Structures are given as C-alpha cells and as structure tokens.
Amino acid sequence: MSPRPGFVLEVDRSTPPTLFWHGEGFHLERLPVGSRVIYPPEPLPALTDPDAAIADALEHPLGDTPPLRALLRGGMKLTIAFDDVSLPLPPMRAPDVRQRVIEAVLDLAAEAGVDDVVLVAALALHRRMTDDELRHALGERIFNAFAPHDLLTQHDAEDPDNLVHLGLTDEGEDVELNRRAVESDLLVYVNINLVAMDGGHKSVATGLSSYKSLRHHHNVRTMEHSRSFMDRHHSELHTSNWRMGKLIAEAGVKVFQIETTLNSNTFPEQFGFLQHREWEWTWKDRAGFAASSKALERTPPELARRIFHSIRSPHQLTSVQAGEVGPVHDRTLEHVHRQQLVTVEGQTDVLTMGLPFISPYNVNSIMNPILVACLGLGYFFNLYRGRPLVREGGVVIMSHPTPWAFHPVHHPSYVDFFEQVLSETTDLHEIEAKYENAFATDPWYVHLYRTSYAYHGVHPFYMWYWCAHALSHVSKVIVVGGDRAAVRRLGFSPATTLADALEMAEDVVGRDPSITHLHAPPLLIADVQ
C-alpha cells in the first residue's frame, strides 16, 4: 500500500485531542471545533538497496558532468566535504547516509589510485563535532583511517591561513572559502537534505565559507526577503548563495554534488504514536503515549534531555542524486516535496505549533530560549510554500518549556546575547547594527569556536535573524508553558495553557479566529493556496 499523502483535518466534536510537542515531552490538547490540523504525508518507502542506488548515482550523474569514476585519477587532490552534526534530526541510526556515500566515493578513489584525500566537516560557523559524533556520521572504518593522520578535518572559518578569497559576486558579495577545498582538483560535497532549505549552492558557499562571506546572506535584510527560505525561488538567502556558487564555479572550483533525501520515519518504534494520527492510534500507541508521559512527568529535565538526545532516528534513504549542483538540487527538491508537501487552503488567524526537544543547533545540547525562538519562528513558521500559514497580523502560539538555560560549552555567546543584547532590545536592525560586529570579532568567542566546541560568536545573531520574516509578519507570539522570564526576554508573551493563549490571541485577531495546528515533526511543508 502506498503511503498516504499529507492531510488537513478539520476538528469536530468527535476528534480526539491533538498531540503537541513540548520540548522533552508532549501533551494532548483539545483544539476548538473548526480548527485545522496539518499532518505530514506518511513516510515514503525506502530505497531497497541504498548502496546500489548510491553507486548508480555516482555512475550516472545529473547535468553536464562525467561519472565520478571518470573524474578521479592518480596524483590528484580530492576533498570530500560533508554536512555536520546539524543533520539529520534526530541523528539517524547507523549506518549514517554520509558513511554510506563517502565509503562509495572512497572506494572509487582507491580504484583510481587517488591517495591525496582529505575529509572536511562543513561546519560554517557551527561548533566542531566531537570524535563520537564524527564516528557516528562516518563510521569506524573511515574515522580510523583518516582521523589519526589528520586527514579528517573540520572547517575553520577563522583560520586565515586556510581560507582563500575568490572574489566578489556581481552584487559585491565576498566569497571566501576553505583553502583545501578550493585548491583541490575535485571537491565532492555530501549532503543530507532533510528540508528544502538544505543543499544546492548553499552547501559549499555556506558550509565551507567564513564570516566575511556569510554576512552577505545571513543578515536581517536577506532573511526578511526570504519568503520562505524553504522555497529557494523566493528566498534571497538562496539567491545570494547561487550567485556565490556561480563565482565559485567561475573560479575553477570543481564541485561534484551528492544530495540525499530521507523519509519521514523520524522516531523509533517505542515513540510510534508520534508518527501516527491521533484518531488512528492503536492500543500500543495509546500505551506508549501514556507510559512516556507518566515517566517524563517524574524525570528531571536534565535526564529527560539525555534520554531524548539518545534517540537514533530510523530515517531511511529515499533518493540519492549526484553530479552538477543545479540539476542535482532540482531533483532533490522533488523528492523532499514528495515526502513533505501538504496542500493547505488559505491562511489562518492563529498558527499553533508544539516545538520538540531538538533543533539543528542543539544536537546533544540544550535548547536555549534563542533556539526555541529560531525553531518556532525561523524553521516552523517558514515551513511553507506560496504564502505563510498564518496571515499577516496573525498570532503564532508555540508550546515549549523555554528554559532559561544554556549549554556553557556549545553556546557561550548565546548567553551574552540573551543577557546583554536582548535585555536592551529585541529589534533586529538595531541588534545587527549595534552588536553584531563586536560579537563576531570577539577574540574569546573566536578562540572557543576554534579550539573548543562552541558555536561562533555571531551565531545567536543569525538565529535571531532567522526569525526576521515571522517577526515582521505576525502581531503576537505566545509561548505556552515556557519560563515566563525567558519568554518575556524574547519579547513574546507567556501563557500557562493553550486555552489562555487562545484567549490572549483573541485580543489581536478578534473572536472566533481560524486556528491551524502544524502537526510536526515529522516535518512537512505547507503549500498554502
């Protein structure tokens, strides 16, 4: 039986309560009659033989490029870059797709006699991956073969000796990239395209670049004009990256792009209820929900966090395509949309969402308040094509505990951003003008980014900018069940219950508003008609 497409449910009196994520937990909420709930399509079937599919993609590339085998030769310099720990979410069960793809690439390189091979984790300004994380992404075999010889590297956007300035785009944007990648005869980039934003020219132009380069598209103006950044043809973020990609190609950097898509089989069996529609819950789903909820009620937050971050997702490969960046990415988007697109008729006055425990930037870490804002208003709000799910002037209601807590190693500049910057203003433009440069160039943050496991000093700014479109579009943001002081610091309104939040929303959108709930994750993209 083929998987069912996405579905928009209209809540009536017989509809069971709807599951809302709430950080390291979840709860059932009864939505008002007439509300809509958007469910993602069911998981697509996995490729039956992923290794064969990968080999086939490398042999039959898309676009104007020969097979990978033909691009490899003895004596050449080969660099393989790969997506970092921010993908996929949650981390997938071994073997990770990156391991499968890179093993295939390395087999071909070995056959061709290529012995100058370096692996680069494409961190951009993210934190470095730990050895355990690298082992998980690449497998023991690759890790043990490369890491001891310093051939498994992590991109350092603050190492001037290992960056090359390739020039300016037509719009005057600096393109500065990882030196090893630029000076290689071939750069293979291995992507995991979890959402439509990932991949394309963004892989190299962002993943292997510096702050000098990134600031041209990671800024308030660009994010306000990315509507949405899940829709590349209406995303200024992507337009800028594509300009950079063009310059990179003109500079002679030969990129062989490999993109992979996963199905939405996101949670292991014991959390099966998270994958199913509530009215179809089996006794096992009900028992799983009841047992998990009860257990979590008594679990200290730190332990709950550890339990959730130990989840390994049963994601499966649904497609792999390789070759020239443009054609590869177009094909990838088709697969992503096949898995995630849901047609939705019209916008809503109030958009509700339950935010889970994880975002791209807190893998094995704490979801601090800035990341809560970014996940809700950056990622979930932008999970649309056409028009935003919520109308202009509408209200977003997010459910998350929003603890006033930060990971001291991973997010040092976030603490300062939250305590200093957001305590003075939440205005995006003012923050960008007044504070960004100081944080971006602070030698302490630079030191921690380079030598510890810290996100770059400027990273919390980007997370805040990620909310730019939503913040200029909606009238009010309400957080249900969050730390009240932290929610207020973000400039949002705290509410104790969903009912309270809906009542507060009525002050803005009037009585009897239309309400839509985004039932994610698993992730979906609303194609708003």
Add this chain to the structure above:
Amino acid sequence: MRALVFERQLARFAASRVAADLAGSGRGVAVGPLELGEIEAPDLPGAGFVRVAPRLAGICGSDLATLDGRSSRYFEHIVSFPFIPGHEIVGDVEGGALDGQRVVVEPVLGCEARGLAPPCPACAAGNRGRCERIAFGRLAPGLQTGYCTDTGGGWSQSLVAHESQLHPVPDRFSDEAAVMIEPTACAVHAAFQGSAGGRRVLVLGAGTLGLCTIAALRQYSLPGVLVAVAKHPEQRRLARELGADHVVEPAEIVRAARRLTGSLALTGRGGALERVTGGMDVVFDCVGSADSLAGALSVVRPGGEIVLVGMPGPVKVDLAPLWQREVMLKGAYAYGTEETPSGPASTFDLARDLVDACDLGQLVSARYPLERYEEAIGHAAAAGRRGGVKIVFDLRRRPRRGRGVGTDDKETP
C-alpha cells in the same frame, strides 16, 4: 535623653554574632549589646563644641557590621565604650555661631576636634579621614562621632560636635537629602581614589554606598564604561538611573567583564567562566566581603586597581592574582579634600552638590522612631531584598493630632 547605647559586653557581642550568623544580618540586635535607654546627654568636651539635635540619622553598613559582631578587632583601640552609634546625621545646632541652623555632621574626629595643635600632616592638608591621632587628645578614642563615648551619636536626641564638623544645609534640601550627604561623601572620596576617567570601571554592590559611588563616578570621574553589579531589581533600576552603562547580576560578573572588555577567559569544569585574563581597569568594591574582594580580583585586569569602599572585616582571600597580575588594592575611607579640575574642594561640598544634582534623597526608603530600632535595623539589613536602600531613624519632633508634641512613630517607607 533617649538614645540607643552600645555597651562593651562581650557575652552579648558574641550572642549577636551567633544570631547574625544563624539568622542573617540585623537579627542579633535583640540579644546584642545595643539598648534603648534614658541617659544623660554628653557634656561639651571643650571650646568650639556645640550640641546638635538630630533630625534624621542613617543606619550604615558599618553600623550593621558592628551590631552583627562582624567588625574587625582592628577598631578596638580607636573606639571607646559605651558609644551611641549613628554617624550619618542631619540635625539642628543648639548654641555657638551656628545656633539654630540645620547642619550635617562630618563625623571624623580629627586633630581640630580633639584639640590637638599643631594638627597632624593629614589634618593640616585637609584630609581628616587620614588623621594620625584619632585615639588621642581631649576626646576618648573614636574614629568618628558614633564610635566615641564622649561625643554621642546620631541614634539619640542629642550629641556634641565640634564646629569644624558642621556643614550648614541649604534650605532647598529636604532632611532626607541632607542625611544622604555623609554616605555620598564617602562615595565621592572613593571615586577620587580610583583612576576611573575614561576607563572601564566596575562597581560591585548596589546598596547605598554602591549607588552613591555610581553617581559620583558619573559626575566627577567620567569613566569610559561604567558597569554596576546589583543583586536586586530596585537596585538595578537605580544603578541604571544613576549612570551605570550596564547593570549585571552578581552571577554574571565574570561573563559581563569578559564581554565588555573583549578579554579572553579561563574556564572551569563544564565550561563555566572562572576569571578573565584581561578585564576591568578599575573595580570599586562597595561590599567589602571576602566574596566581593575575590570577585573583584577575578575581573580586574593586570595592572588594574581595586578600590575598597565597603568596610571589610577579617576576610580570607587568595591574593595570588593580586601578586601575579600586579593589581593595586587601595582603601577609600571617609573624606577630606579632593583635587578637582577647578582646584581643591571639600569632599562634603562635592557630596552636597551631587545629592542635589542626582536627587539622592530618593534613596531614603523608610524612617523609624528609635523605639522601633530592632525593626529598623532588620529592615536596613534586608533593605536590598525589600526594595529599599537607606533606612534612617527619625528623631524629629512633630505635633501629634490631639496629643501635643512627640515623635512620629509611623514607618514611612
């Protein structure tokens, strides 16, 4: 007259210390050596002395330390028992050239008040706070009015003061503003002790002394960046209002110093910041505890200065950073003469102007009659937590409805 008298009673002194240790500052008053009683007003010790009838008398951090039994044994030779505490005083002069005038008392008992001539070099230079003879002369030992058995103190209906100690109060000043001149003078003197001009300055503590130091620095030193460390919400509000560029909570001090100076830092387990490697140019410690001094040492830059404004007791502090980073530790006590761009000026005059300019009378949060001294002292010890700053005794005689003349016994926060 009615007065609060502090007797030398070692057992009660120890009891108050135990009570303060167990229940918190200000909680040992009931068992301590302070008692309310009817006593004889002090005699005039000699020429130039007059009587002063206090209107308002403040409760200072050093008073609380004494009442808690936490003050240093260093003071044993420079106080005399029994004494009437209270050195932040506005009152009315009775007799002498200033008879009938409202004055604030400059409490330091230097050579002139002690009848010593010629004065010591410090007093001769106008720096009475550094007087070398505070245990000598015609007065019993006592560094200030409020610690000397011969002069009395502000927590009473009458004291004696030398005319050189008296500063007339302009009519436009309320009593609340006037009583703030003495603590403000301490803060002004501290501001002049540090090299704060154009530099990155941090003020630790936002009680009366901390807040007045912030105001004094903003008014007289023009620091480049002024950071205040304040524990309680009202203190944070006032610190901002009085001129702090940034206000942080005590737990944020190292992170804030690192952020504002662009310094590197050293981290402990779990990535928590322990101390900065650069840091603030000057730190004013307006608390005077072991924790505050250690905090100051963790955020001051190599070659920087720490000005100790709050009265310290015996403290245990690791001085390795002081040595290795060549930090200067400097005390700031009382007042004297300050070198201003327009020439030497009396600290009290500068303080008077500052109280006026910054409306520091607003820092007086509650007034109590002497009879409610236990409550008043408890309030003073918890002032920050309770949203207050300066707690004072109100000794003014006011007509009571239908009851003639008496003291107002209502707390007026």
